[in-house]
Each structure stands twice: as structure tokens, then as C-alpha cells.
Amino acid sequence: MKLNKIIEGCDVQSLIGGTEADVTNISNDSRRIKEGGLFVAVTGFELDGHKFIPGAVANGAKAVVLEDPAAVLKGHADVAWILVRDSREELARIAANFYGHPTEKMTLAGVTGTNGKTSTVFLIQNILKHAGRKTGLIGTIENRIGDRVVATERTTPEADELQALFARMLSEGVDSVVMEVSSHALDLHRVDHCKFHVGVYTNLTLDHLDYHETMENYRDAKAKLFERCQAAVVNMDDPQGGFMLQKAAGKKKLTYGIGREDVDLSAKNLRERLDGVHFTLTHEGREWEAYMQTPGKFSVYNGLAAIGCTLALGIPMEIALQALATESRIRGRFEAFPSPTGYVAIVDYAHAPDGLQNVLQAIREMSEKRVITVFGCGGDRDKSKRPVMGRIAGEMSDYCIITSDNPRTESPERIITDVEVGMQKTGCAYERITDRKAAIHKALSMGEKGDVVLIAGKGHEDYQVLGKEKIHFDDAEVVLEFFKEVRK
Structure with missing residues (x-):
């Protein structure tokens, strides 16, 4: 594609060189640039x-988009230098132009919120598959093109990676894509120039203040999704639901909630067990009986969000309910493992205060005896939630073990001490075990018939970040290996 077509619409401040060159590849990572490439120099948080x-040019870049005129290399007349105000913002436009705006040729649904994004995205995909759609999925656990898994590192990929993934999906016959849309992605322009048909809002609770600084900034970042959607599906039980609804620019708006009559989709008569939840669904004056394989009030919210999204996409209610009843289990989300001795271990991704509270509330409503909780908090992330999570775990558990999550470059002991501040206010019996595997083993060894052991924080993750090193670690594997030894 010609360079002048790729930078069409960009806010170009000045240009050195011609724009008739054929561009073969684009990236903001100099290591990925090949001969004939376009490199976008983005000012990041660390780099x-x-x-x-210089590395991009050495690799064959024939065009460079940049913000700083002092970074133009002398002696490279064969390279086009394109000066812009915000290279991160222009990366999204350039990527959409280069890949031919693929989302304009597919149906795209985006899900945003603090908790429930991953589960809701998987539920929506399953409903779409039941309806005969060829689906793509972009999420925390994995990306999928049809049934093929594609590796993922971020909740939402960078703009160039995202548009490339959309283009691959389109070339392989995908007609419907559902994706998690993080507040970072919205704020950092990663999803600019994506045509969203439906936006789904789950909830907003304490998280990511290390980046957004205030809850208002966090809320406003989430709201950007609804300013660009044709239809909005909003949780009105969340205090910020009304705000999101006001921000929705599309004509179609669907609201949902539990036990209320002033919404489009409402659930009532919830009946919960460890193997799932039954509820009555009301919509447009009709009632349906619904079942989901994952228990908890939070699961019902996820189900309502998924139903609302697929209704907005024209999928009949009956197909949505059939999909929820048969395919609503998700790896690392309230994933239950019955022990050989009669208790149940649950692995869940809950890593923020609201998520932890929701999971523990669901367990409390179903557990016969004790609730034993193993959890920690991530390092180099929002420190304000640590004592809050300690308090929640202490108030809702009979025994807690505070351990490491992904400490990253912080001291694991320091993080545990921060969590301990909240725990100590509850009077709950607890202990500190820094080694996560040892902590899980201790909790499992304590379990007795009728107990529930919750292992929270990492869910589907198969790694742990210690310092700058990422090692293999999977909570579910640790549980299954422990049970295997018990059976011997």
C-alpha cells in the first residue's frame, strides 16, 4: 500500500521526503520492522x-512517524519522516488504513467493566456459535479465530496488532467478533477506528488507580466505548450504569439488572448450588426459565449482559438460553475441583475487591461449613486495594492464607504486609505464606468435608511474575497434583 494512503487522515505537522513509497509492514516495535516497513515511534511509560x-531504519524502514523532530536521522534521504502531535493516536489510524478497516466488514461487540469482561465475552461467543456465526474472540485468557487459539499478552492488543488480528479473522471467514475492551485500551487509543456495533458495560469498582489515579478518570475511560457504539447494553444495578447510558451515542439501548422492573432484561427467583444457578428471566413482558453452569449472582449478571448483547445483534432469546445452559463454564472463573475427601477447591481470577467479594459471597451462600481463602495482590499495581481486599477476605472467610500473586519487582513480603493491614481489622484467623504453592498446599491440607477452599487472584494464568522473570505456575495444576497425591 502507498504511504500516502496509509497516512490519510493523520494530523501531519510536517513531512520530509515523498509519500509514494510502497509500505510492506507497519509496527511500533522496531524489531518487527522489515524491508519497506513503516515504524511508528510511540512515547511509552517505560520506553x-x-x-x-535507528534500529527500525537499519531493519529496512522506509517511513517513520514520530513526535520529536530532533529524532530525525541525518543522511537517510530515502526515508520519509512524518511528524505528528500524537504518534500513539496516529498508530491506530495508520493500522486501520493499512489493514483496510476490517471491522467495517464484520460485526464487532466490545465488553468493558472492572469485573466480568472475560466471562461475558466467552458467553457471547458461545451464543453466537450456537446461532451459526463464525466467531472471533479477543480476551484476557486467549484470542481465538474460530476454534483456533492465538497467543495474547494484553487484554487488548496494541492498535497495529489488533487491526492485523481483525484482518486475519476476516480473511478466514469470521463474521462476528467479541472482545474485551480495557480502560487502558480506550485511553491509549488502541481501539480507535474500530467499528463497534454493540458495547456492553458490566460494572466499575476499585482497580487500576495506579494508571488512572482517580475513579472519575477510570469511569470516563470506560465511557469512551459507548460514545462509538451503535447499541449499548448497560448494567443498571451498577452505580455508574446511568452515566454510561447517558454517554451512549447509539440509538439502541438495552438495560439489565436483578430483581427490578425498570430494565429491559431482569432476573429474579435465583436458586444457587455449587453446580450452577437457575433463575427466571423477564423481557418485554415474557418470562423464561434460565440456567447457567457457574453459580453466583455475578454469573447471572454476566449472563444478562451476554443475552443483552446477542439480542442487540439479532439472536433469538431461545438460542441464547440454550447456549448458556450448555456452555457457560470458563477456565479459571469459579472453576470447581471436588477433593477426594469431600471438600471443594475453587480457582478464580478475582484480583480486585469487588471480584473477591462477589466470589466469596457466592461461596458463603452455598458452603456447608468453613470457607478457607488463599489470595494475594499483584506488585507494581494499585496499592490502595490491598488492605481493602484483606478486609473483605477476613470478613467473609473462616481462615485466610495471604500469599504472593504476581509480585513483579516489589517485595512479596511488603505486599503481604499491606494486605495484612486490612485483615487484622477483621479478627479472622490467618497466616502468611509467601510461597504460593506452599500456601495452596497448606489450605488444601486443612480442608475437611463440607468446606470450600478458594484460591483467588490468578484463575486461568499459567505463570507467576517474580521480579522480571516469568515462571510457569498454574493454580489448577497445583490443586490437581495435590489431589492426585491424596488418592495414592
């Missing part, structure tokens, strides 16, 4: 892309 311009 400045302008420092990698």
Missing part, C-alpha cells in the same frame, strides 16, 4: 520509541 528509530 521511548524514538530511541529505537
Whole structure:
């Protein structure tokens, strides 16, 4: 594609060189640039892309988009230098142009919120598959093109990676894509120039203040999704639901909630067990009996969000309910493992205060005896939630073990101490075990018939980040290996 077509619509401040060159590839990572490529120098939080311009040119870049005119290399007349105000913002436009705006040729649904994004995205995909759609999925656990898994590192990929993934999906016959849309992605322009048909809002609770600084900034970032959607599906039980609804620019708006009559989709008569939840669904004056394989009030909210999204996409209610009843289990989300001795271990991704509270509330409503909770908090992330999570775990558990999550470059002991501040206010019996595997083993060894052991924080993750190193670690594997030894 010609360079002038790729930068069409960009806010170009100045240009050195011609724009008739054929561009073969684009990236903001100099290591991925090949002969004939276009490199976008983005100023990041840890690294400045302008420092990698020489490497990109050495790899064959014939065009560079940049913000700092001082970074233009002398002696490279064969390279086009395109100065812009915000290279991160222009990366999204350039990527959409380069890949031919693929989302304009598919149906795209985006799900945003603090909790429930991953589960809701998987539920929506399953409903779409039941309806005969060829689906794509972009999420925390994995990306999928049809049934093929594609590796993922972020909740939402960078703009160039995202548009490339959309283009691959389109080329393989995908007609409907559902994706998690993080607040970071919205704020950092990663999803600019994506045509969203439906936006889904789950909830907003304490998280990511290390980046957004205030809950208002966090809320406003989430709301950007609804300013660009044709239809909005909003949880009105959440205090920010009304705000999101006001921000929705599309004509179609569907609301949902539990036990209320002033919404489009409402659930009532919830009956919960460890193997799932039954409830009565009301919509447009009709009632349906619904079942989901994952228990908990939070699961019902996820189900309502998925139903609302697929209704907005024209999928009949009957197909949505059939899909929820048969395919609503998700790896690392309230994943239950019955022990050989009669208790149940649950692995869940809950890593924020609201998520932990929701999971523990569901367990409390179903457990026959004790609730034993193993959890920690991530390092180099929002520190304000640590004592809050300690308090929640202490108030809702009979025994807690505070351990490491992904400490990253922080001291694991320091993180545990921060969590301990909240725990100590509850009077709950607890202990500190820094080694996560040892902590899980201790909790499992304590379990007795009728107990529930919750292992929270990592869910589907198969790694642990210690310092700058990522090691293999899977909570579910640890549980299954422990049970295997018990059976011997």
C-alpha cells in the first residue's frame, strides 16, 4: 500500500521526503520492522520509541512517524519522516488504513467493566456459535479465530496488532467478533477506528488507580466505548450504569439488572448450588426459565449482559438460553475441583475487591461449613486495594492464607504486609505464606468435608511474575497434583 494512503487522515505537522513509497509492514516495535516497513515511534511509560528509530531504519524502514523532530536521522534521504502531535493516536489510524478497516466488514461487540469482561465475552461467543456465526474472540485468557487459539499478552492488543488480528479473522471467514475492551485500551487509543456495533458495560469498582489515579478518570475511560457504539447494553444495578447510558451515542439501548422492573432484561427467583444457578428471566413482558453452569449472582449478571448483547445483534432469546445452559463454564472463573475427601477447591481470577467479594459471597451462600481463602495482590499495581481486599477476605472467610500473586519487582513480603493491614481489622484467623504453592498446599491440607477452599487472584494464568522473570505456575495444576497425591 502507498504511504500516502496509509497516512490519510493523520494530523501531519510536517513531512520530509515523498509519500509514494510502497509500505510492506507497519509496527511500533522496531524489531518487527522489515524491508519497506513503516515504524511508528510511540512515547511509552517505560520506553521511548524514538530511541529505537535507528534500529527500525537499519531493519529496512522506509517511513517513520514520530513526535520529536530532533529524532530525525541525518543522511537517510530515502526515508520519509512524518511528524505528528500524537504518534500513539496516529498508530491506530495508520493500522486501520493499512489493514483496510476490517471491522467495517464484520460485526464487532466490545465488553468493558472492572469485573466480568472475560466471562461475558466467552458467553457471547458461545451464543453466537450456537446461532451459526463464525466467531472471533479477543480476551484476557486467549484470542481465538474460530476454534483456533492465538497467543495474547494484553487484554487488548496494541492498535497495529489488533487491526492485523481483525484482518486475519476476516480473511478466514469470521463474521462476528467479541472482545474485551480495557480502560487502558480506550485511553491509549488502541481501539480507535474500530467499528463497534454493540458495547456492553458490566460494572466499575476499585482497580487500576495506579494508571488512572482517580475513579472519575477510570469511569470516563470506560465511557469512551459507548460514545462509538451503535447499541449499548448497560448494567443498571451498577452505580455508574446511568452515566454510561447517558454517554451512549447509539440509538439502541438495552438495560439489565436483578430483581427490578425498570430494565429491559431482569432476573429474579435465583436458586444457587455449587453446580450452577437457575433463575427466571423477564423481557418485554415474557418470562423464561434460565440456567447457567457457574453459580453466583455475578454469573447471572454476566449472563444478562451476554443475552443483552446477542439480542442487540439479532439472536433469538431461545438460542441464547440454550447456549448458556450448555456452555457457560470458563477456565479459571469459579472453576470447581471436588477433593477426594469431600471438600471443594475453587480457582478464580478475582484480583480486585469487588471480584473477591462477589466470589466469596457466592461461596458463603452455598458452603456447608468453613470457607478457607488463599489470595494475594499483584506488585507494581494499585496499592490502595490491598488492605481493602484483606478486609473483605477476613470478613467473609473462616481462615485466610495471604500469599504472593504476581509480585513483579516489589517485595512479596511488603505486599503481604499491606494486605495484612486490612485483615487484622477483621479478627479472622490467618497466616502468611509467601510461597504460593506452599500456601495452596497448606489450605488444601486443612480442608475437611463440607468446606470450600478458594484460591483467588490468578484463575486461568499459567505463570507467576517474580521480579522480571516469568515462571510457569498454574493454580489448577497445583490443586490437581495435590489431589492426585491424596488418592495414592
